[in-house]
Amino acid sequence: MRIEVLGAFGGQSDRCRTTCLVFNGRLALDAGSLAQGLSLERQREIDTIVLSHSHMDHTSSLPFFIENVYDRGSAEINVWASEATTYAIRRYLLNNDAWPDFTRLPNNLLPAVRFRELIEEDPVVLEGLRITPIAVEHRVPTFGFLIEQDNVAVIWSSDTGPTFRFWEIANRTPNLKAVFIETSFDNSMQEIADLSLHLTPRSLVAELAKLERVLPIYIHHMKPPCVEKIRREVDSLGDPRVRFLEQGKVYEF
Ligand SMILES: [Zn+2]
Ligand SMILES: [Zn+2]
Incomplete structure (x- = not known):
């Protein structure tokens, strides 16, 4: 399983907080920097x-x-998301005011984009990956994901506050090779983290206590002004399992 962590193409990737992973060059998980992080040729794939x-x-x-790949003449783009996420994107992003509604372009029958519904803990097989959405705790309905290919599994938290089911699934997945967990704010911002349902290094400790396995744990989603403090605070935990996910890098599992 090959995971690219996209930052801004040629930019200051460690100061770019957008989230976008590309699996095996074919499937994007989130689209925070899909247009900025990949060449046009690679976006078309x-x-x-x-x-x-x-x-x-x-x-x-x-x-x-969507605009970058619209004229490639190949298959439609399938966007898999929960009903709530799809609703928000259609209402606020592809609403013909902010951007054209590509679910009706060039026409209703053969649109450029189709939304497909993800359902909690109902696995889908996409581009050779088995993806299981896991509900996590955030200000809007949010999925983390168990992602499996052959004998390899990784688990991705997405944005979340303290959560439970995610760790239960991590603990019961024998082939799990890595855990990816957010840490958005440093400890001085605990209150805003709690309100916005994100984690700090302090709340990370409580989360990691729920993991019964010794596995590499990758920290992601550090808010740019907090990066230095989060790095120091996480390092001071002295937990050898924990490392930082780096934007612009490729990980193989
Ligand atoms: Zn986020
Ligand atoms: Zn969020």
């Missing part, structure tokens, strides 16, 4: 996008991506 939730740092490049 992606037919399938899976969205965790509707927030802009996870969806904002979707309109530009």
Whole structure:
């Protein structure tokens, strides 16, 4: 399983908070930097996008991506998301005011984009990956995902506050190779983290106590002004399992 963590193409990737992963060059998980993080040629190779939730740092490049690949003449783009996420994107992003409604262009029968519904803990097989949506705790309905291919599984939290089911599934998946968990704010911003349903290094400790396995744990989704403090606070935990997910890098599992 090959996972590319996209940052801004040629930019300051460690100061770019958008979320977008590309699996095996074919499937994008979230679309925060899909248009900025990949060349046009590589964008044309992606037919399938899976969205965790509707927030802009996870969806904002979707309109530009659609525009970039619109004329490629191949299959439609399938965007997999919960009913709530699909509703928000159609209402606020592809609403003919903010951006054209590509679910009706060039026509209703053969649109450029089709939304497909993800249902909690109902696995779908997409581009050779088995993807199981897991409900996590955030201000809008949000899925984390268990992603499996052959004998390899990884689990991705997306944005979440303290959560439970995610860890239950991590603990019961024997082939799990890595855990990806958000840490958005440093400890001085605990209150805003709690209100916005995100994690700090302090709340991360409580989350990791729910994991009964010794596995690499990758921290992601650090808010740019908090990066230095989060790195220091996480390092001071002294947990050898924990490392930082780096934008612009490729991970193989
Ligand atoms: Zn969010
Ligand atoms: Zn986010």
